[in-house]
Amino acid sequence: MTPLGIDDVLQLAPDAASAKAARGLVVPAKWSCLGCNDEAVWGECKGSGSNPYRVQVDRSGPAFKCSCPSRKFPCKHGLALLLMLAQQADGFDNGAPPQWVAEWLESRRGRAERQERRKLEQAATEADPAAAARREAARARRMADGAAELTRWLGDRLRQGLAALPGQPAPWEAIAAHMVDAQLPGLALRLRRTAAGIGQGQAWPARVLGEMGKLQLMCDGLARIDTLPPGARSDLRAALGVATDREAVLAEGERVADQWLVSGQCCDEEERLWVRRVWLHGLASGREALLVDYAHGGRNFDTNWTSGSVYAAELAFFPGTAALRALCADLPQPQPRAAGPAEQGLADALEQLAGHVAANPWQAPLPLLVDGGIPERGEDGWRLDADGRTLPLALGEDDGWQLLAESGGAALTLFGEWDGRAMRPLTAWRGAPVWVLQA
Amino acid sequence: MSALDELAHGLMLGTERGAPPLPRLSGRLGALIDAGCASASAAAPEQALLRGAGVLAVYDAAASLPAPSDVPAAARCEDEMRPIAGQPALVAVLRRVLDEGPDPLRREALALLAEANCLLAPGLLPRALSLGRRQAALRPALAAALGRRGAWLARRRTDWQWAVAAAAGVEDELDCWQHGTAEQRRELFVRWRTAAPAPARERLAAEFGRLDARERAALLAALAVGLSAADEDFVEARLGDRSREVRRVAARLLSCLPDSRYAARMGGRMQACLAIKRRLLRSEPTLEPPQAADETWKNDVPDAERPKDEKLGERAWWLYQVARSLPLDWWPQATGMDPARLLAWAHSSDWRQSLLRAWRERLEQESNEARCEAVLAAGAIKGLTIDPLSLIDKLPAERRERHWTQRLEAAGDAAELGAVASRIIDAQAAAGPTLWPGLSRRLLALLAAIPKPQLRDDYVLRRKLPELASLVAPDCLDAAAAMLNAGHDDHPLMQEAIATSLAVLEQRKILFQFLSERTSP
Numbered sequence: 015m016t017p018l019g020i021d022d023v024l025q026l027a028p029d030a031a032s033a034k035a036a037r038g039l040v041v042p043a044k045w046s047c048l049g050c051n052d053e054a055v056w057g058e059c060k061g062s063g064s065n066p067y068r069v070q071v072d073r074s075g076p077a078f079k080c081s082c083p084s085r086k087f088p089c090k091h092g093l094a095l096l097l098m099l100a101q102q103a104d105g106f107d108n109g110a111p112p113q114w115v116a117e118w119l120e121s122r123r124g125r126a127e128r129q130e131r132r133k134l135e136q137a138a139t140e141a142d143p144a145a146a147a148r149r150e151a152a153r154a155r156r157m158a159d160g161a162a163e164l165t166r167w168l169g170d171r172l173r174q175g176l177a178a179l180p181g182q183p184a185p186w187e188a189i190a191a192h193m194v195d196a197q198l199p200g201l202a203l204r205l206r207r208t209a210a211g212i213g214q215g216q217a218w219p220a221r222v223l224g225e226m227g228k229l230q231l232m233c234d235g236l237a238r239i240d241t242l243p244p245g246a247r248s249d250l251r252a253a254l255g256v257a258t259d260r261e262a263v264l265a266e267g268e269r270v271a272d273q274w275l276v277s278g279q280c281c282d283e284e285e286r287l288w289v290r291r292v293w294l295h296g297l298a299s300g301r302e303a304l305l306v307d308y309a310h311g312g313r314n315f316d317t318n319w320t321s322g323s324v325y326a327a328e329l330a331f332f333p334g335t336a337a338l339r340a341l342c343a344d345l346p347q348p349q350p351r352a353a354g355p356a357e358q359g360l361a362d363a364l365e366q367l368a369g370h371v372a373a374n375p376w377q378a379p380l381p382l383l384v385d386g387g388i389p390e391r392g393e394d395g396w397r398l399d400a401d402g403r404t405l406p407l408a409l410g411e412d413d414g415w416q417l418l419a420e421s422g423g424a425a426l427t428l429f430g431e432w433d434g435r436a437m438r439p440l441t442a443w444r445g446a447p448v449w450v451l452q453a
Numbered sequence: 454m455s456a457l458d459e460l461a462h463g464l465m466l467g468t469e470r471g472a473p474p475l476p477r478l479s480g481r482l483g484a485l486i487d488a489g490c491a492s493a494s495a496a497a498p499e500q501a502l503l504r505g506a507g508v509l510a511v512y513d514a515a516a517s518l519p520a521p522s523d524v525p526a527a528a529r530c531e532d533e534m535r536p537i538a539g540q541p542a543l544v545a546v547l548r549r550v551l552d553e554g555p556d557p558l559r560r561e562a563l564a565l566l567a568e569a570n571c572l573l574a575p576g577l578l579p580r581a582l583s584l585g586r587r588q589a590a591l592r593p594a595l596a597a598a599l600g601r602r603g604a605w606l607a608r609r610r611t612d613w614q615w616a617v618a619a620a621a622g623v624e625d626e627l628d629c630w631q632h633g634t635a636e637q638r639r640e641l642f643v644r645w646r647t648a649a650p651a652p653a654r655e656r657l658a659a660e661f662g663r664l665d666a667r668e669r670a671a672l673l674a675a676l677a678v679g680l681s682a683a684d685e686d687f688v689e690a691r692l693g694d695r696s697r698e699v700r701r702v703a704a705r706l707l708s709c710l711p712d713s714r715y716a717a718r719m720g721g722r723m724q725a726c727l728a729i730k731r732r733l734l735r736s737e738p739t740l741e742p743p744q745a746a747d748e749t750w751k752n753d754v755p756d757a758e759r760p761k762d763e764k765l766g767e768r769a770w771w772l773y774q775v776a777r778s779l780p781l782d783w784w785p786q787a788t789g790m791d792p793a794r795l796l797a798w799a800h801s802s803d804w805r806q807s808l809l810r811a812w813r814e815r816l817e818q819e820s821n822e823a824r825c826e827a828v829l830a831a832g833a834i835k836g837l838t839i840d841p842l843s844l845i846d847k848l849p850a851e852r853r854e855r856h857w858t859q860r861l862e863a864a865g866d867a868a869e870l871g872a873v874a875s876r877i878i879d880a881q882a883a884a885g886p887t888l889w890p891g892l893s894r895r896l897l898a899l900l901a902a903i904p905k906p907q908l909r910d911d912y913v914l915r916r917k918l919p920e921l922a923s924l925v926a927p928d929c930l931d932a933a934a935a936m937l938n939a940g941h942d943d944h945p946l947m948q949e950a951i952a953t954s955l956a957v958l959e960q961r962k963i964l965f966q967f968l969s970e971r972t973s974p
Binding site for chain 1 (some may be wrong): 455457458460461462464467468469499500501502504505506507508509510513514515516518519520521522524526529530545549550575576578579602605606609610630646682687863874905938939948949951952953955956959968
């Protein structure tokens with residue numbers, strides 16, 4: 015397992031105060047019994063109590079355990095241990111782990127196995143089909159009622175006119191809450207996003223009307239969901255927010271094993287819930303894939319992907335027409351080969367974008383890869399000049415100047431997410447990745 | 454306007470006032486809209502309109518073309534002439550050094566880059582430019598490491614203009630002189646004075662009347678750079694300025710010109726009080742200040758009025774003012790006595806307080822190296838309480854080490870040692886390169902001998918530990934790490950200081966490894 019660099023370790027910190035506290039602990043005098051092997055890192059840190067705290071890190075993950083009373087996760091001792099490893103690796107013994115470390119690793123592996131077994135047992139005892147059918151029917155009824163209510167509500171908005179919309183956020187929040195109750199969280203999310211865009215910019219009426227129109231189409235689709243082709247049905251269910259069972263995807267989803275290049279990734283936080291999107295590009299198959307992971311409380315995801323690296327893995331795709339979303343079916347193996355993304359001018363990139371929209375009109379954001387573009391700072395913000403056209407970029411100031419510094423006015427290959435109006439750049443390449451969006 | 458825009462426009466007032474027609478489009482899109490909306494149009498026109506809008510929105514999403522670029526592309530940056538320091542480990546260390554400092558470490562890193570004739574990697578340029586905006590002292594060193602890409606980047610952002618200022622033309626300078634802040638004007642003036650003293654003085658003379666009192670005083674004080682006899686006329690005229698601060702500055706400047714008329718006048722006044730009496734075999738001067746000052750006294754001395762809380766009497770005050778305007782070399786010439794005898798004579802005189810006070814001021818003001826060495830060698834002089842460390846600061850860098858080592862050895866207790874160490878760190882951090890090996894080792898040994906709790910409580914020294922880590926000679930990095938690691942201390946502030954200092958030592962090791970032919974020990 016490649017050791018993490020200092021910056022990577024600091025990224026794992028739940029907040030800046032923990033990172034600072036961790037750096038203050040990187041003093042060899044405070045640590046004893048330091049050791050590491052391929053699986054784990056461990057040590058004892060002198061704290062304010064009488065006994066030193068036992069700190070251990072499972073390198074696959076990484077996962078932390080510490081005997082200090084802190085409620086933060088990971089605590090400053092765990093971070094400091096990894097920083098010590100990054101900064102002064104020769105202070106560590108390469109021997110066998112002590113008993114308290116070995117026990118913990120055992121129990122972690124045991125826990126994983128127990129979880130697997132429990133899931134299988136659950137699937138087996140999911141016997142009563144009648145109860146399941148009743149639950150399904152109840153849910154379908156709630157969803158249908160919710161869709162009907164939304165249709166009426168949208169009609170009301172249109173009767174009053176678009177000009178009456180600004181300055182009235184309450185009805186949108188109320189209908190969004192109703193959609194959540196009707197088990198249509200995807201519609202609630204769209205409603206909230208649309209409400210946020212009312213009154214923003216010159217062209218907001220057309221934009222908001224378009225969003226409302228799409229909501230209407232989704233309600234119409236729900237009304238006759240059983241007559242839709244299977245791919246469209248899965249896409250609509252995903253857009254409505256109906257959760258897809260991960261086990262079902264692993265069991266039945268389309269499997270593609272390939273060398274996957276990580277085109278880019280981004281990590282956003284909303285109320286202590288972290289959402290990470292990792293975009294992959296299959297080097298042999300040419301498939302695009304999207305992995306979506308959630309984490310609570312901190313940026314601790316199960317697997318770490320490095321933008322610009324290549325991994326050998328087997329992905330299981332979710333159902334849908336030309337689906338993008340996938341799961342990683344096994345442990346991804348980093349490959350030594352370096353690869354750049356395929357060359358694609360603006361015209362081809364837009365063609366590919368149109369293809370994605372045509373296949374699944376509800377998917378957002380969409381991947382966009384543009385070659386030969388030059389980033390620039392304009393008066394109203396950042397933009398990408400490519401092939402005589404200009405693409406707006408959704409970029410913060412600091413990230414923008416970093417990108418501009420790397421570009422130096424010369425063309426780069428830029429990969430990012432397209433949300434219908436602007437591109438959010440995630441990685442810039444010139445042969446090798448030269449810029450990555452700082453999370 | 455697209456079809457969706459038109460539809461939205463028509464719906465602004467609502468369908469109650471009359472529903473707008475659905476857009477009539479040709480081709481498959483039109484057929485789709487018509488087909489989809491036909492079923493609903495009669496009963497619920499809103500549904501039909503929404504469906505049409507939804508179809509148009511999806512169509513736009515798939516078919517939108519970005520706008521053609523109307524602004525011409527900016528010029529591309531030229532390739533660099535010098536190599537870029539691009540190894541990932543080095544870039545990571547440079548990033549942390551630029552972000553966190555401390556300042557001596559930043560200077561050392563930039564100096565190493567310059568020595569190796571390397572440039573900063575492009576990813577580091579934005580933080581380097583922002584650092585230069587905040588810290589004017591680092592600007593020359595940073596500018597040398599920016600390269601062409603850095604200058605290209607700086608031109609695009611207003612608060613990075615400092616990097617472009619070096620190449621700014623004369624028009625920009627005049628603009629800064631006319632409209633810049635007081636601080637900017639002073640910096641500009643100092644630059645002009647260093648380049649060409651006389652034209653700079655002319656410019657100041659032209660502008661002087663229009664400035665306010667504070668700025669007049671500040672710019673006049675800046676005339677000390679490259680002060681020469683040619684400036685005498687202008688400065689002497691300033692003795693008549695409205696503001697007392699300006700007059701004080703003018704008097705101080707004139708007292709630094711030994712051949713000026715002012716100095717001659719002062720010398721004349723003092724000469725008038727001196728009388729050489731023959732006493733037995735020796736001739737000894739006596740000092741007799743006049744009972745009342747002459748008429749031109751008030752013109753020459755801004756502080757002619759003795760302050761109310763001043764301990765010196767009226768005549769003693771007069772003597773003090775005259776004595777502080779005379780160069781120290783005047784005394785041996787006028788009295789024929791050498792410095793040791795002069796001091797003894799001053800001690801025995803009635804006017805001891807005035808003379809010693811004036812002489813102490815002159816000593817700290819003039820930077821005569823030989824005299825500083827002599828005073829330091831003499832040790833403590835009775836009555837003349839001088840801060841030896843400020844004298845050491847006046848010496849050139851090579852000679853300071855010996856004196857500092859002496860001071861460190863002579864320090865009595867840990868508190869004094871801490872104070873001396875702090876002063877050394879400050880003096881060296883301000884301008885110099887790293888400390889010499891001998892001094893570094895001695896300093897580390899002495900600091901190691903201080904018990905840790907005392908070191909922790911000396912919060913001034915504790916805060917300076919990271920700077921000390923960045924100033925220690927390159928050969929002593931391991932010794933410094935050992936000293937910092939020794940002993941346990943749980944106090945969080947001490948922990949933080951030690952951890953930061955250890956990190957600084959690590960960073961220096963990596964910098965030397967990549968950028969210097971010196972092998973790190």
